[in-house]
Amino acid sequence: MTVHEAAALLRTSERTAWRLRARFERLGVDGIVHGNRARASPRRLSEPIRARIVELARTTYRGVNDSHLAELLAEDEAIVIGRSSLQRVLRRAGVGTTRTRRAPRYRSRRERMSQAGLLVQIDGSPHDWLEDRGPRLTLVGAIDDATGAIVAATFCEFEDGRSYLTILARMCRVHGVPAAVYRDRSGIFAPTHRGGPLGDAGTQVGRAFAELGIASIAASSPQAKGRVERLWGTCQDRLVSELRLAGAADLASASVVLERFIGRFNANFAVPPAVELPAWRPAPVARELDRICAFRWRRVVGNDNTVRVEGAILQLPPTHGGRGLVGRHVEVELRLDGRLLVVDRGRTLLVLPVSSDPHHLRRTVVTAPTGPAPAPGGAERPGYPPRADHPWKKRTIAPKERLPESLSR
Numbered sequence: 001m002t003v004h005e006a007a008a009l010l011r012t013s014e015r016t017a018w019r020l021r022a023r024f025e026r027l028g029v030d031g032i033v034h035g036n037r038a039r040a041s042p043r044r045l046s047e048p049i050r051a052r053i054v055e056l057a058r059t060t061y062r063g064v065n066d067s068h069l070a071e072l073l074a075e076d077e078a079i080v081i082g083r084s085s086l087q088r089v090l091r092r093a094g095v096g097t098t099r100t101r102r103a104p105r106y107r108s109r110r111e112r113m114s115q116a117g118l119l120v121q122i123d124g125s126p127h128d129w130l131e132d133r134g135p136r137l138t139l140v141g142a143i144d145d146a147t148g149a150i151v152a153a154t155f156c157e158f159e160d161g162r163s164y165l166t167i168l169a170r171m172c173r174v175h176g177v178p179a180a181v182y183r184d185r186s187g188i189f190a191p192t193h194r195g196g197p198l199g200d201a202g203t204q205v206g207r208a209f210a211e212l213g214i215a216s217i218a219a220s221s222p223q224a225k226g227r228v229e230r231l232w233g234t235c236q237d238r239l240v241s242e243l244r245l246a247g248a249a250d251l252a253s254a255s256v257v258l259e260r261f262i263g264r265f266n267a268n269f270a271v272p273p274a275v276e277l278p279a280w281r282p283a284p285v286a287r288e289l290d291r292i293c294a295f296r297w298r299r300v301v302g303n304d305n306t307v308r309v310e311g312a313i314l315q316l317p318p319t320h321g322g323r324g325l326v327g328r329h330v331e332v333e334l335r336l337d338g339r340l341l342v343v344d345r346g347r348t349l350l351v352l353p354v355s356s357d358p359h360h361l362r363r364t365v366v367t368a369p370t371g372p373a374p375a376p377g378g379a380e381r382p383g384y385p386p387r388a389d390h391p392w393k394k395r396t397i398a399p400k401e402r403l404p405e406s407l408s409r
Helices: 003-010 014-031 047-058 066-076 083-092 161-174 204-212 222-246 251-269 286-292 358-363
Strands: 120-127 137-144 150-156 180-183 215-218 295-300 306-309 312-315 329-334 339-344 347-353
Touching (some): 003 014, 047 083, 120 161, 120 222, 137 222, 137 251, 204 215, 204 286, 222 251, 312 358
Parallel strands (some): 180 215
Antiparallel strands (some): 120 137, 137 150, 306 312, 339 347
């Protein structure tokens, strides 16, 4: 074998091959062994220092983690040692770590759903989207599991029920009602405590899912809803740059940029589903959808004909005929368009323009008790006496005639 062939076989340069050959001819097999083999490093800690470190770790600094111990040794004992070197010294001496870490959990790949609309993943991402130009916002969005397309998204101040109801209504209007949603275990979607008569429908968002017939699936880990988590990584890279280029500095301007970004994102990253036929169900009519995707509370009318909700006191106006509704169970609705409605059996009693945030209802001004009565129409008027000319007051049955005496016997 030539030296050139040996260098190729050893994956070394030809000069190194010549040097190895000369050492082999002079010293034999021992010439090939590295010269530092079985030698201690000149920077190795001496045995007394190593023993001192182990003693301090077991006595004075017992229970201190490795990184903290390295800092304390350098400050108090004048022993400078790196964290990794300290770990090797302690582990070889049998001193374990103060923190136990679980082994990574086994996870298997989950294939995409076959049809668009079978599963939608929803989540929120608080991030410094506007950087130093504006307030810190949260991006709440929904992504279809089959196609990876953004079906709805919105910027908001906080991740709350209003933001999720907003994207739910927007998704239903544009695409339809999905079969199921995949979400985290936040108290926005379901009560954090177990039990309860309403179950997952005990929250406003959970109630909306139930009324629309959407199955609500809680993820056990962030990895389970990986598609929407990866969406946030892409948005925090691309969307932040587009917001900077557009000069967006507030919520309104950021929302405009977001609408353009969604179309561009779906065109670049969405994939065709395995089954072309979508599984989106038709959404309810607009009026019913607005009622479902709203905050709703059941309240009892007080003796002073007022309704209390979220710190606000609403004075109900007199009904037709001047009667009150004391003790009546009514429903208070806070619509996403900023209207507060008090409804009794389908009949609207009161409409107020307020903020669509339930936390701001406390600022609602009490309405005047002598306000105008609602317009007639809608549902029937329960509890009102009939008019004088009502058919119920008309005598339609002939008076009973007295039978002859012979027949009565």
